[in-house]
Structure formats: structure tokens, C-alpha cells
Amino acid sequence: MAISEDVVIVGGGLAGAISALSAAKAGVSVRLISHKESTLRHASGLIDVLGYPTEDDPPVVNPFDALDALPDSHPYSVVGEAEIREGLALFDEITGDLYAGDHTDRNALVPTQQGTVKPTARYPRSMATGIGNDRAMLLVGFESLPDFDAPLAADHLEAVGVPFASRGVTVRFPADLRADAKLTRFATALEREETTTALAETIEHHIDDAERVGFPALLGRDDCGSVRSTLESHLGIPVFELPGGPPSLPGLRLADRLFEALDSAGVHLSTGVPVVGHETEGDRISSVLVDRGSHTPQPYHASEFVLATGGLVGKGIDSDRNGVHEPIFDCHVPHPEDRYEWFLGEAFGDHPFARFGVVPDGKLRPVDTQGNLEYENLRAAGSVLGGANIAAEKSGSGISLATGALAGRLAAEAI
């Protein structure tokens, strides 16, 4: 029997999930197709809206005040402030107590594992006590965990000029893990209470005058709250996580929460299968073709489609020596013809490749070189959209939320 829905979403990251939830909320039937593990496992788990609209200026306090500084081609300029707020509201509704930051429009400066601080709009509640300026901080790292050097990060925070004291200590992890155990092993080990208690005992005498304690983001794979509360009740002061990765446990926890929400919203899920192409009828897409391992890819039919396959990292945008393309629908992706113009000489320059992506009209429908719609019933959301340097701006999650919420809603309205 042919699979058929009102709306098919291609891509299972933040943008895809929000699109699906937004469409499902409008009462239509939705299927989400995702291939690989979502790139959320690479992401910090922070929800950035906008930190640096311009390259050389300090971070903005209020991202909404800075939207005017963005070019017209930026996805935020396309969707507008109200949709950004809409996307955040949907996110807040889904994540509930998992996240904080919704009490204000202002960015928070979250301490990172590198010892920098980073402007962000929403943060996992496990990171919340790392924010705030009035309490001395102890950072704790582990000998066998090379990504995070706590004393170095503390020194870096001092160099940043944070208005609180920070100090770092490196201890041996109180469980027998292999020398190069993955982060998830640490997290799972801490879900045993005796390990968490042993950890508290290990660091007790390092506390001194510290008023809060920060760990790399590995305090439990799933059950982050109880690991923290066990530590807090032993140590008597708040405990928080610092973002890092990959793999990023806050990112994985968020992915889990999104999939729970998709489940309860009645979204049909097809995971672990790639979309390899599409079929058309006139100006419309009639189905996407899913490779399920058989000889011929299987068509998944729908009236409306949302492309949320990610950018260069997620392979929603692909390239070869001759050019840049969007592999599923072959939507137009503007890029310089000479590939030596795709990048700059400085590692952290404002690289053209960081802005590669499809071009949307006002309703997020990809357009071709002439500005004509690629397809009447295709919308795009998230990093597959071009026009933003999400790494430099710190805008990736906000764009996914704003464009995802709008694309899902418009797709449902079009049914």
C-alpha cells in the first residue's frame, strides 16, 4: 500500500522536528523521514538566536534589537521577528523544564568548556547555574577526558574578565573506564548513584570557597536532573554542566525530547532511511523516493513537503569540485563558480561557504536562478537555507526554530 500523508518532512534535526510539530499542531497528518543520527549530537545543546550580527562587534544583549542589522537575504529577514518568537514559543512548549532562558529576551553568556563565554537565548537547565555573575566557580575536569582542561578553562574565564572568581581542578574519574572511553560511558556510569556519590567525595575537599561547581556536560545520559541533585545534596552548592562536544549529551538529550514530542503529536516517523530523489507532477512534487534497501526506492506521497536536511554538515547541501548543489530536489544553491572563492584565507573568516544554501521566497519556498519557484509545494527550513553564517553569528538554532515553525504551519495551511 502506498504511503501517503498530508505533509512529509525530510530531515530529523531541530528544523525538521519543529516543522513536523508545527504542521501536526495544525491538525494535518505528518510523516518525518530522517536518515542518519541528527547533527544535534555535534551541537552544544544551546539554542542560539543571534549573538554577533556583525563580525567585529561585541555580542548583542538582545537579539531582537539587532535583527535590522542583517541583510535582506538572511532567513531572519525573510521570516521576521514574530516568526522567531513563534519558533521559540513552540520550542519552550516542547522542552518545558529541560530548558531555561525564556524569562527574558536577553542573551545569556554561557561559560563553555573552552573557557570562553557564548551568547545564547535558551540553555539546558543543567547549565543554568553556570550563568549569573555573583558566585565563585569551581570547574572540575577528568584526567582521562582530554577535551576539557578545567584549570585552563578557569584561567581562560579569568582572561575573559568574568566578574566572578573561577578555579579549576582535574581529578580521576571514580569508576573504572577504559583510558579512552567515550563521553557517553562517563555519563552512563554517573547514572549509578554510587559513582555519583564517589565523585562528590572526590571533589569535596577541592570546594573551599566555591559557590557552584561546573562539570563537562556528562552528568547522566538521560537522567541529568537526578545526577545533579545527588551531587548538589552531597556538596551543598549548585552544580552545572558546560557545553562541549561532540558527542554532545545535551544535544542528544534534546534530540530525545524532540522525538518524544513527535511521538505524542502523532507524527509518523521513518528513521534510518535516506531520501534519494523525488517524483513530480507538473510544478508539484508528488512523492519523495526513499531507499529502503530494495532495488527500487519507495515513493512516499504527500501534498506538501518540507526540506530540512541541514547544511554542509548534515549533507543537505553537497558539493564537488565543479559546484554546490542540493541533492534531493536539485534546488538552486548560489555559489561562486571558482571554488577558490568559496573560502577566505583566515580560518575564522566570514567564509562564503558558511552561507551556502537554497534561496527561499517569502513563504520559504526555494526559488531558482530567475527567482521562480522550484516547486509549488516545497518549503525549506533550517540550515539548508542559505544566507546566514550560523557559526559566526551564533544563529543556527534560532533559524531552525523560526523557519521550521513557519514552514510546518504554511505546509499545513496549504492542505
Place this chain on the structure above:
Amino acid sequence: MVDAPAVLVIGGGSTGCGIARDLAMRGFDVTLVEKGNLTNGTTGRMHGLLHSGGRYAVSDQASAKECIKENRVLRDIASHCVEMTEGLFIQRPEDSDAYFQEKLQGCRECDIPATVLSAEETKAKEPAVAGDIERSIAVPDGAIDPFRLCVANALSAQRHGARIETHAEVTDVLVEDDTVVGCVVRHDTGPGKRTHRTPGTTEEIRADYVVNATGAWAGQIGDLAGVDIEVRPSKGAMVIMNVRQVDTVINRCRPKGDADIIVPHETTAILGTTDEEVDDPEEYPEEQWEVDLMIEELSELVPILRESRTIRSFWGVRPLYEPPGTGTTDPTDITRDFFLLDHKERDGLAGMTSIVGGKFTTYRMMAERITDHVCEQFGIRADCRTADEPLPGSEDFEVLRDHMEAFGLRSPIGRRSTQRLGSRAEKVLTTDGPNPVLCECEAVTRAEIQDAIDQSGTDLNAVRIRTRASMGNCQGGLCCHRMANELHPEHEEPTVRTALDELYQERWKGQRHALWGEQLSQAMLNHVLHGTTMNRDHDPARQETLDFDAFDTGTDRTRDSNGD
């Protein structure tokens, strides 16, 4: 030896380090100065071919004979730097039979073991070669790690009393009464290991004799001494693949040409090369066409290369030299032979000899000749032992091969570390603390990084070349910061930050030439990790004071909640 003549060697490439080792072993009081890292110039920018001599068997038989001789020596003294892959000269349908025969004949005349393989035998040995090839000649080519070799020579020289000074640039050559008596160097930081952010000093190093072993830069030292050395630098491009598409060295069996060799190297394969004369060994264009040429041409021998992932490209400069008056216009026609320029005989300037030209494979032989020459100046009779004494790391490597898994590491990691370290493995890998893998692509552990830091200070590029950390698929995206973390707490935070920025930028530089497909995706991932997650691109430590209180400072609700 109290009255040993003091010799200053300029240049920390393979030749300079080889000379320093030989001189030190023969009892000289040796100082070597290098303006960057060891291998900073040409040595660190070659494709790592250990020549069998086959490549020169038609065009330059003298060089071919030297190559096969030194090939055998290096297998003995530097076994942990060498992988005997074998090499194939492959004939395609459009390549001439006559040249194939000439090549075979040439190999035999030069005592290079050479076997003709049919197309089927060739494909059985190397399945990735094109289906339509005619046949091949198998020769004992190999792969050699130029970094490891160079560092081993420097270590050996140190063990024999030499002083090795990197990041020390010669700013003047001291001449008194038509005699060179030393040099002035500018230390990047202070003398000794490099420490970023430490202000530099200037030092006058007096010497009884100076050896200019700066290769393509020899002319610049000549200028400082007031003599004219006409080196003709010639650039060559190389492209690094993410895996070894081939396990043998693949050569095209035709007369000289661009893009005709693939060298399997550790986890990668290196495609080479071009040959274009340039004006300045430091400043020359690195061009897209060279990268494309390499992939297109070599795909004719190994078709899978057309679709394969490249991880970066780099360019090196050959220190070509020809005696005045030869008048060669095409750099590929310039001899690969080396020349001793005794500036007393040549220019009436005593106390200095330059060595120019030559090939990496014969670096030891060149070092022997120049050391013989220095011995003559002082009437010293001491035999050269560099062909007989193994380099540090290779002393009892055969025994170590049996103990590769002995360090509590997962076996592939233990094996890779042990191969890199050779007989130094036990000393380096024996550690009390946890020894996690810091670079997953190249399987490098903390102990190996720490050993490299002991050797080279805060210079993470020097750590990189000693260990291969950050040289794999991710090009440092996942490990640069881990390497930098290892500098702390011995070095302070700003120093660590500068060292990290320098390494990250160096890794970026070569990747730029491979930015499409998988590697562009990787570059964006690195950009997102270091930019978005770490906020290193807007590191607030570099900015003016932030008004922390203007930002969200959390709420009481979040302060007291443990809810999840």
C-alpha cells in the same frame, strides 16, 4: 674533546640535520640553527618517497645509483621511518614500449632490482589500478616519513653533543678578514625550546666553520655573506588523500611529466607533483589547476581517485642548482645532483661552504660528503659512521615489533604509536597516568604528545610533525584543542591560546585546497565546533570588557531547581 672545532650548520631540514649528526659523531662542536621548525622548508613539504632510483634510471643514472645505495642504508638505520611498500612503473596503452624497455634496462644497469609484471600480475598486486593498463616494472621504492627521519637525526646529533636551535633565524653572517666567523641569529622567543608570547633575543654565534644547508634559501644566506649563490627554486604541488587508495608507490612509466606519482603514506596517499620554477621560495602562487591536474592525470592510473576524498594540498620548493653557464630553461631538465660550493675556492671567502641541489633520499650521503669536506679543512681524520649506526628509534626495532600491544592501549593504537616511535616506544608510552587517545584519526595518545612537547615546547606544529596528530580526516577539528590543553599548566593560558590559534590556522591553510565534498562538510563541522560551540572566532578574551550584568543572569527559579 675540549678543542673541537666549532661548526655552525644553518638549516634544519634533512640535509642540515644529517650534517649536524655526522659532524657531531666525528667529534665537532656543532650548533644547528633553523628559522622555523625542523623540516620547516623543503623536507616537510615532499611526498615522502624513498627512491629506489628507478625514477632516474633513464635520465640520470648517477643519481639512480646513489638512490638505490642510500635506499638500502636507510632501511637499515631508519627502519621506524621507512615502509617498504615497493613501487610500480605502470605502462598505459598510450605509453611507449621503447621507454618501458629503456626504463627496465636502466634499472638493471644501476643495480636496481626490477621485475616486469603483466597487467594481471600488476592488478593482483594493486587492485586499484586502471583496467586497461599494459604492464609494469616492480622496483624497491618505499615511503619514508621525512619528519620522523629529520627529528631522529637531530636527536642523534644532540646525543652526540650538538646544540639544535629551532625558531632561530640567521639575520647576519659575520665576516672578518675575508673569513666567515659566525652568524647572528634572532631567536623567536628565547634560546632553547619555543615558548609563544615570550619576547625574542638576538645572539651572536661564533664558529670556526659555517655550513649553509638551507637549500632553496641558500641564496639568501649567500647574500648576507656577500657571495652569489644562484639556486633555482622550483615548486611542486602535492595532494593528500584521506585513505590509502594504493599500498604500493605508483609511477607512470613515461618520460618526465607532471602528476605521475602516488605515494602511500601512513594512513594517506600523496599525489605528486608539478615542477615550476619560482622566484622566491617563500612566496609563490598555490593554484587550483595544479590540484585538478593531479587528480585528473593520476585518475588515469588509479580511477577511484576521481571520486575520492582529498584532505588538503601542499606545495614544496626544490632547491635546484646548476653550475653557471648551463643555461637550462626547463626546471625538469635541471639535474637533481648536489653541489658543494666551497666559498673560499669559489669566491675567496673562507670559512663557509654551501650545499645545494640534491634529493631527500640521498641526504645522508650529502651529509657525509660535506662532513668529509669540513674534516679536510681542519685536517681531522675521522670515519663516517652514519651509514652503520641506527638512528634513535631504530636501534632494536625488530624486537619491538613483537611488543606492540604492551602498553595497555587498544591494539591498533598501540601498533601505530609503536611504529612511529620505534625503539623509543617503551620509554615514551610507559606512563603512570591515564593515557587517552587525543587524535583519533591518527591514533595518537597523550603520552606521545607529551613526549613531543618535551622536545619542542609550545610549538604545536612541531608536536604535529613528530606525532601526526591533527593530520588525519578532521584536520585538527577534533584534536587541536586537546593538543593545546596538554601545554597547560606548564605554560600559561594566553600562551596556550596563541599556540592553538597558530596550529588551527596552519591546518586551515592546506585544507583550503581540498574544500569540496566530504572535506567541505568537515570544514563546516570544524567551523561550527570551534566557532559555534567554543566561540573561538569571537573569543571574548580578545575583546574589550563585556558588560556581564546587561545579559541574562538567570533567575532564582533556575538557581534552586534541580528539575530536569
